[in-house]
Amino acid sequence: MSEPASALGHATFDGFASIREIGPLGMITLRARPDTPGLAQAVHRALGLEMPAVRRIVRQGDRAVGWMAPDEWLLILPYAQVGDTLDRLREALGAAHHLAVDVSDARAVFRIEGPKAAEVLMKLTPADLSALAPGELRRSRAAQVACAFWADEAGFTLVSFRSVAGYVMGLLGHSAQAGSALFPS
Amino acid sequence: MSTRLAKGGRLIDRSTAQGFTFNGRHMKGFAGDTLAAALLANDQMLVGRSFKYHRPRGVVASGPEEPNALVNLGTAARLEPNQRATVTELFDGLEAASQNHWPSLDFDVGVLNNYAARMLPAGFYYKTFIHPRPFWKHMFEPVIRQSAGLGRAPKDRDADRYEQAYAHCDVLVIGGGIAGLQAALVAGRAGRRLWLIEQASHWGGRAPVDGLSINGQPADAWVAATVAELSSLPNVTLRLRCTGAGVYDHGYVLADERVADHTPGDGRPKHRLWRLRAGRIVTATGAIERPLSFAGNDIPGVMLAGAVRDFVVNFAVSPGDRTVVVTNNDDAYRTAIALKQAGLDVPVIVDARARADGVLPQAARAMGIRVETGRAIAKVKGGKRVTGVALCLQAGEGAVQEEVACDAVAMSGGWSPVVHLWSHCGGKLTWDDAQVCFRPDPAQPPITHDGSAMVIAAGAANGVLDEAGLLADATAAGAAAAGIAAPEAPGVDNPTAPATEPVWIMPQGAPVALRSKMWLDYQNDVKVSDVQLAAREGYESVEHTKRYTTLGMATDQGKLSNINGLAVLSQALNEAIPQVGTTTFRPPYTPVTLGALAGEARxxxxxxxxxxxxxxxxxxxxxxxxxxxxxRRPYCFPRAGESHEKAVHREILNVRQNVGLLDASTLGKIIVRGPDAGRFLDMLYTGVMSSLPVGKCRYGLMCNENGFLIDDGVVARIDDQTFLCHTTTGGADRIHAHMEDWLQCEWWDWQVFTANVTEQYAQVAVVGPKARALLEKLGGMDVSKEALPFMTFADGTLGGFPVRAYRISFSGELSYEIAVPASHGLAFWQACLAAGADLGLMPYGTEALHVLRAEKGFIMIGDETDGTVIPQDLGLGWAISKKKADYLGKRGQERSFLTDPDRWRLVGLETLDGSVIPDGAYAVDAGVNPNGQRNVQGRVTSTYFSPTLGRGIAMGLIRRGPERMGETVEFPKVGGGSVMARIVDPVFHDKDGEKQNV
Amino acid sequence: MLTLECPYCGVWAEETELTPGYEAHLKRSGPGSPDDAFESYMFARKNPKGAHFERWRHAYGCGKWFLAARCTATLEVFGTYPAQVSGPTPGIIAKIRARRPDWEPSE
Structure with missing residues (x-):
């Protein structure tokens, strides 16, 4: 089998912030009612992480669990481990009503880095970035398409659908162009 | 003549000269100039022509309210029409050209309209170009279009880039004059997340020009100190060159930042459109001076008094050596004083009021300026520039008492608060008799989501035209916006009050000869006499009068003319101004360039x-x-020199004879899982899905509650609780949302989860008699008829790729759809190409797909359906469960008109001559309808040339179609002639389905 | 442009992050129901000047449908609440009455 190919072959752009397409990352959509017995234990068994609070993402190394909706979480892990992790999840959840499905290939993932990384996103999303709490996963839109993003020490990770990866890269590049910082220092 | 003074100019830097051109003529200005200031400094009084009469036009204002000085700025890919010279910052190399004249600005043929003005009254177009009707299209409209319009539309692609950005704040202050600065300071000191935006390139507004002193400091110093403090606050963002363009629901504001208008080509975006969301909005937008209506008030050299003062004080530009000041208020006296202080001559101040005893009139008299009260301008003399004025009594009918030579007139009809932004989202106004203006009604503000006031007006914009109360009002506004008690306010040390009296026509008894020379709207050439004519003709509503006369409908949106026009109308109707009402203010406050509105989207x-x-x-x-x-899907893959039509035919025949490869990745794929998944799908589809065995596939139809078909696709049962629903390409997101809607809002107690996994998989259709041979070459799983029969699926590997292989067919051929993870999609496609090289494999596109399915009589959502078609119309009764008590659409389909046997139903259509029925053609019936059109009995839904059959084939909806097999129907063609077609079975190819089931 | 608070995830979403779903609290009328009931379910929409109940989906967000009580005249929002109810909740009625004491629910 071939190596898994990300949507844009790790395209990059350098402006007042730097943009990198990364991935593919392993991603699992897990849907279950939050009061499902054994849910937190199953996620912990699968990923070694606690469940995040509403609109938060819990990260550790190359793994993360993000709150997407009251009955939906996004599990992030190395691409190659998705199959085994799905098996462990399904086994742990057993007959409890849930849906766990591989969405690794349905996504494109971008890194936006640099001290002014937030200004790139400010041009694209109506979300209030300065009100973003530490560890918050925000679902919103980037111009005309859906996205989710969260911040870390070095910048932001932004996830979009794979089919619009080229559009999102175009948006990020346009927004990060040298000379267009919103608050030039 | 207008010229640059030797000294002064608080905004210009005389050490930095900047060259520019106007109509190709080279001129010089200074850094800090506006284009209008620089033009006046070069004695360029004449800057354009009016819209209707092509009258000579000069600069009249100094800010965004300017109606006259509109220019084409830049050239080619940087050409921008209708740019106001009064807000265009000068830069070295600027190129400007005047508009709306031919052949030249100085000599304009269109001025003939001026001499015909008596034949071009208000409503001229409406009255004249009615008959004969055919003349409108072929004569009147082309001629009017030729002579209409101001600037030239750019033809080249815009060389600049634009962007938009979102920002959020607790308090947004719009306007950086002293009121806005003070309101911002109060809210900023209180720690609120604050934005302060100012449309000009400098802070402070009018106060420094007017010589105000604040808490013992000159206004300039107070402004500098306040800006410095605001800049030091981490919670404060300050923006110059940023216009508050529109206020919308729930604190949403559009602001246009002109980032690089004055530094073109420096790599920065030209404009940035801010989408601001503010908790409270303070509008400190100041006031705009009104012209006075006297004969000849449009001759170049007649300017607003405040503008004259701005040009003198800010730019050291004198509009004339001898300037007559004419006013109905005290404020204009500042202009006389400023002119005098600059060493210029003010022969007389013409004051329409009976008395003028305020601080400023006294100061003017003390400087030796002649003041004439109770007097008016009967007429301005001059053509392309002012040469003098004739004076008369304001109370009279214009008998000339005296002529005064001058080369400029500074007029002031009082000040109107800029209430636009207050009004955009529903704030109401109240008429202030004492100050002669509309002002925001604090009892009826625009409100936000929680029902509280969203906009707070401050300072002059709030109708505080008296400087004594200005900063207290701004302080209160800032405090209210911040939700704190108002701190102590600074004060203006040398306050004056304008003491404006209502003077709408000068002189008050002016005869029509004078009234027809009194301009209200300079750009659209609307005069006092036009509004009076409209009133006589029965226009009582200001909104109707506005449209009839075009008053206030020019690019300046009537910033100078609306109140004067309203007052003239109210006098003509003999009603009070508030009873006549005001027009609605709509965004944007000043024009926003289309590039900024488009932002990144180009x-x-x-x-x-x-x-x-x-x-x-x-x-x-x-x-x-x-x-x-x-x-974007491949329609076909043309080879060198091959037409699209030929490519499609080749691809179709190859699928029928060998094997074709289709990228079907766009098909929607939705996982539905849970104990109630079967029950849920039974409600969603017209057929039964709960009985589908694991490992099998079933075709299903979805309807809306109206009963109409909305989507179709193949459902696969993955395990006992899990289904995978294929949707059409266009339906994936829509159907997923449809499912979630019913699950969340109607059957929330059902245990079902869905996930849209459309993009998780690349899906490749391998289609044709050699499809199995190709997959067997890839190897890895058993794809035989026995192991993988028609309408089943299996998981496995092919060529080393993890796949799910479906035995489904949309072409009637032996067909597999192979789903692989998207990250391997391209590699799998290439593996198929390699494996199929010696099997005659060719990729095929959507057009071949369409023809292949039409040959088999398979319907296509969007072709055979249009939102009014039910499955029963399409002969799909076999896919509708008769046993189910309920499914979405079942009740709708029970309605009488949907069970009518006369409905148009699907049939095949075979042309008698083998030709192709035109797309969208209707089958005509005997007789005509009440409009004299042929009656119809059906229409074509899909029509193609079938290379397989070598003839035209079609499907269509025909009245009682399936009952009329063998009958012939007629399809007229555009341009004459008809195609005759026989009603036949819609399955044209392989009627028994033997080819797909091998 | 409106802002509504999603009752599920707490985001103050703006209109462009939402999709509208029109009138809330419709009662489905299925097979066998009389024509007038079906007509009312499909087509007869309220258009009050004042408090109105609407469906909105946090489409560019958590994807959940929620309900909003909103004044059609002033665009005030009285409150938002989850969609899994068959009629206006006591809580939302109290919120409307807090600002519109005379308000009565319509049929």
Whole structure:
């Protein structure tokens, strides 16, 4: 089998912030009612992480669990481990009503880095970035398409659908162009 | 003549000269100039022509309210029409050209309209170009279009880039004059997240020009100190050159930042449109001076008094050596004083009021300026520039008492608060008799989501035209916006009050000869006499009068003319101004360039373009694409020298004879899982899905509650609790949302989860008699008829790729659809190409797909359906459960008109001569309808040339169609003639389905 | 442009992050129901000047449908609440009455 190919072959752009397409990352959509017995234990068994609070993402190394909706979480892990992790999840959840499905290939993932990384996103999303709490996963839109993003020490990770990866890269590049910082220092 | 003074000019830097051209003539200005200031400094009084009469026009204002000085700025890819010279910052190399004249600004043929003005009254177009009717299209309209318009529309692609950005704040202050600065300071000191935006390139507004002193400091110093403090606050953002363009619901404000208008080509975006969301909005937008209506008030050299003062004080530009000041208030006296202090001559101040005893009139008299009260301008003398004025009594009818030579007139009809932004989102106004203006009614503010006031007006914009109360009002506004008690306010040390009296026509008894020379709207050439004519003709509503006369409908939106026009109308109707009412203010406050509104959405990122994992390969092959929703799908893969039509035929025949490869990745794929999944799908589809065995596939139809068909596709049962629903390409997101809607809002107690996994998989259709041979070459799983019969699926590997292989067919051929993870999609596609090389494998596109399915009589959502078609119309009764008590659409389909046997129903259509029925053609019936059109009895839904059959085939909806097999129907063609077609079975090819089931 | 608070995830979403779903609290009328009931379910929409109940989906967010009580005249929002109810909740009625004491629910 071939190596898994990300949507844009790790395209990059350098402006007042730097943009990198990364991935593919392993991603699992897990849907279950939050009061499902054994849910937190199953996620912990699968990923070694606690469940995040509403609109938060819990990260550790190359793994993360993000709150997407009251009955939906996004599990992030190395691409190659998705199959085994799905098996462990399904086994742990057993007959409890849930849906766990591989969405690794349905996504494109971008890194936006640099001290002014937030200004790139400010041009694209109506979300209030300065009100973003530490560890918050925000679902919103980037111009005309859906996205989710969260911040870390070095910048932001932004996830979009794979089919619009080229559009999102175009948006990020346009927004990060040298000379267009919103608050030039 | 207008000229540059030797000294002064608080905004210009005389050490930095800047060269520019106007109509090709080279001129010099200074850094800090506006284009209008620089033109006046070069004695360029004449800057344009009016819209209707082509009258000479000069600069009249000094800010965004300017109606006259509109220029074409830049050239070619940087050409911008209708730019106001009064807010255009000068830069070295600027190129400007005047508008609306031919052949030249100085000599304009269109001025003939001026001499015919008596034949061009208000409503001229409405009255004249009615009969004869055919003349409108072929004569009147082309001629009017030729002579209409102001600037030239740019033809080249815009060389600049634009962007938009979102920002959020607790308090947004619009306007950086002293009121805005003070309100911002109060809210900023209180720690609120604050934005302060100012349309000009400098802070402070009018106060420094007017010589105000604040808390013992000159206004300039107070402004500098306040800006410095605001800049030091981390919670404060300050923006110059940023216009508050519109106020919308729930604190949403559009602001246009002119980032690089004055530094073109420096790499920065030209404009940035801010989408601000503010908790409270303070509008400290100041006031705009009104002209006075006297004969000849449009001759170049007649300017607003405040503007004259701005040009003298800010730019050291004198509009004339001898300037007559004419006013109905005290404020204009400042202009006389400023002119005098600059060493210029003010022969007389003409004051329409009976008395003028305020601080400023006294100061003017003390400087030796002649003041004439109770007097008026009977007429301005001059053509392309002012040469003098004739004076008369304001109370009289214009008998000339005296002529005064001058080369400029500074007029002031009082000040109108800028209430536009207050009004955009529903704030109401109240008429202030004492100050002669509309002002915001604090009892009826625009409100936000929680029902509280969203906008707070401050200072002059709030109708505080008296400087004594100005900063207290701004302090209160800032405090209210911040939700704190108002701190102590600074004060203006040398306050004056304008003491404006209502003077709407000068002189008050002016005869029509004078009234027809009194301009209200300079740009659209609307005069006092036009509004009076409208009133006589029965226009009582200001909104109707506005449209009839075009008053206030020019690019300045009536900033100078609306109140004067309203007052003239109210006098003509003999009603009070508030009873006549005011027109509605709509965004934007000043024009916003289209580039800023488009922002990033142009070129490659005009709209999201969805690409499959195999898209790049299609591009490399030179595929011809067609849009399907936001996807681009290959329509066909033409070879060198091959037409699209030929390519489609080749691809179809190859599928029928060998094997074809289709990128079907765009098909929707939705996982539905849970104990109630079967029950849920039984409600969603017209057929029964709960009985589908694991490992099998079933075709299903979805309807809306109206009963109409909305989507179709194959459902596969993955395990006891899990189904995978295929949707159409365009239906994936819509159907997923439809499912979630019913699950969340109607059957929330059912245990079902869904996930849209459309993009997780690349899906490749391998179609044709050699499809199995190809997959067997790839190897890895048993794809035989026995192991993988028609309408089943299996998981496995092919060529080393993890796949799910479905035995489904949309072409009638032996067919597999292979789903692989998208990250492997391109590699799998290439593996198929390699494996199929010696089997005659060719990729095929959507047009071949369409013809292949039409040959088999398979319906296509969007072709055979249009939102009014039920499955029963399409002969799909076999896919509708008769046993189920309920499904979405069942009740709707019970309605009488949907069970009418006369409905148009699906049949095949075979042309008698083998030709192709035109797309969208209707089958005519005997007789005509009440409109004299032929009656119809059906229409074509899909029509193609079938290369398999070598003839035209079609499907269509025909009244009682299936009962009329063998009958002939007629399809008229555009341009004459008809195609005759026989009603036949819609399955044209392999009627028994033997080829797909091998 | 409106802002509504999603009752599920707490985001103050703006209108462009939402999709509208029109009138809330419709009662489905299925097979066998009389014509007038079906007509009312499909087509007869309220258009009050004042408090109105609407469906909105946090489409560019958590994807959940929620309900909003909103004044059609002033665009005030009285409150938002989850969609899994068959009629206006006591809580939302109290919120409307807090600002519109005379308000009565319509049929």
């Amino acid at each position: 070129g490659e990122i005009f709209q999201p373009l969805r690409r499959t994992p195999i898209h790049g390969w299609h591009e490399d092959q030179g595929a011809y694409f067609e849009p399907v929703g936001l996807w």
